[in-house]
Amino acid sequence: MQQLTNRSKVVSDKKMTFLEKIYLPAIVKGMAITLKHFFRKKSTISYPEQTRPFSEIYRGQHVLKRDDLGRERCTACGLCAVACPAEAITMISAERKPGEENLYREEKYASTYEINMLRCIFCGDCEEACPKEAIFLTDRIVASEYKRDPFVYGKDILVEPLDPNKRIDVSKRQTESVLKFKQNKRFAHNK
Numbered sequence: 001m002q003q004l005t006n007r008s009k010v011v012s013d014k015k016m017t018f019l020e021k022i023y024l025p026a027i028v029k030g031m032a033i034t035l036k037h038f039f040r041k042k043s044t045i046s047y048p049e050q051t052r053p054f055s056e057i058y059r060g061q062h063v064l065k066r067d068d069l070g071r072e073r074c075t076a077c078g079l080c081a082v083a084c085p086a087e088a089i090t091m092i093s094a095e096r097k098p099g100e101e102n103l104y105r106e107e108k109y110a111s112t113y114e115i116n117m118l119r120c121i122f123c124g125d126c127e128e129a130c131p132k133e134a135i136f137l138t139d140r141i142v143a144s145e146y147k148r149d150p151f152v153y154g155k156d157i158l159v160e161p162l163d164p165n166k167r168i169d170v171s172k173r174q175t176e177s178v179l180k181f182k183q184n185k186r187f188a189h190n191k
């Protein structure tokens, strides 16, 4: 049969010697490798006591931002869901009622907004697609869980707290070039 790659090896079927039968050379070889690594500098760290420095552009858990008055910025336009390559975002939109102007910035808002963190690949496309500066990825780590259900994050986890002291800082992601692009009304995306 024609070989598709050159990775296959012909296996020898010669009889094993006495030493090979008792596996002694193989055990000694294995122990030597273990010993060699024993004295090398460790490449692991004792997390969570120790952490590694994060990249400036690390993309972790999302946040749904509020504006300066505490109103939710998301208008449930669905652009983030359309842009998401993993189809991780779902939402249900609702119309703002009179008297709710202090809760939602736009006339339409997301009554339900969910991100399935097991699907998400943290690409940041949702953030780039959002015309309302409503969704950002942050440097927070998505917590581990034992079951699948808790990984579907709803508004209770995604929307940032109302308390101005507990707001999520996304200034690292609002670089000058991003802000400049988002202010350019030439792009329909920014209108």
Ligand code: SF4
Pocket: 080, 083, 084, 085, 086, 087, 088, 089, 115, 119, 120, 121, 122, 123, 124, 125, 126, 127
């Ligand atoms: S970061 Fe990427 S994969 Fe995750 S929700 Fe946003 S668009 Fe989807």
Ligand code: SF4
Pocket: 073, 074, 075, 076, 077, 078, 079, 080, 081, 091, 129, 130, 131, 132, 133, 134, 135
């Ligand atoms: S793109 Fe922005 S405003 Fe539109 S639904 Fe997504 S988070 Fe909300």
